[in-house]
Amino acid sequence: MNYLVTGCSRGVGLEICRVLLSEGHDVYGIARSHSEEFKLLECDYDGKLFFKSIDLSDCENVRKNVFREFVHNGIQLHGYVNNAAMAYDDIVTNLNLGKLRQMYAVNVFTPMMITKYVLRNMLLHHTQGSIVHISSVSVHTGYKGLAMYASSKGALEAFSKDTAREWGERGVRSNVVVPGFMETQMSSSLTAEQKDRIYKRTSLKAATDVHSVAETVAFLLSEKACSITGQNICVDNGTI
Secondary structure: OEEEEEOOOOHHHHHHHHHHHHOOOEEEEEEOOOOHHHHHHHHHOOOOEEEEEOOOOOHHHHHHHHHHOOOOOOOOOOEEEEOOOOOOOOOHHHOOHHHHHHHHHHHHHHHHHHHHHHHHHHHHOOOOOEEEEEOOHHHOOOOOOOHHHHHHHHHHHHHHHHHHHHHHHHOOEEEEEEEOOEOOHHHOOOOHHHHHHHHHOOOOOOOEOHHHHHHHHHHHHOHHHOOOOOOEEEEOOOOO
């Protein structure tokens, strides 16, 4: 199977690549930076893992950058994992329109455009494929300073549910994984005290396990989840 994964170079995206590769799949990874961790994974899976550095805020050139120069229609895609995201955190009274637009380009507009061309690839090859978007627990439970970020992830959840309804009769599934707070680069700016307060709001009183999120994504991509579509799957240590 061939899978396209964005935000592949570190954190949960890197772990998703690792899990899919361990299952014998080919992975086409997209990220801004070609991290050392990803390069090590390339060495371990030579000829199975591919990378292209792309600025995902450039939503107008998705077709050229991704689907003409990297994953062309000669490659049959069986799934797409939309993991790439940027965070714009602030209280609403400080909202900056420029930063909001930049975040929406990465978190919403580009994933929508990629979904468009992934669907076309699946239709061309008569593939009953699977799309998985990575959302955030902040969509479902409030956190001070995350209103703008949560709104972008909420948009993805709505987009996924309607994509599932629109293309289900062609065998294409679309789901969302909703992780809790994980120990990733995106959360690295939080202090230990802030993290502790967040974790105390969960049933398990701990950070969400990155590998657990990756395994859930791999399950949703697989035929084991053939009857699951249009759903939000929470992997959040019992936050919601």
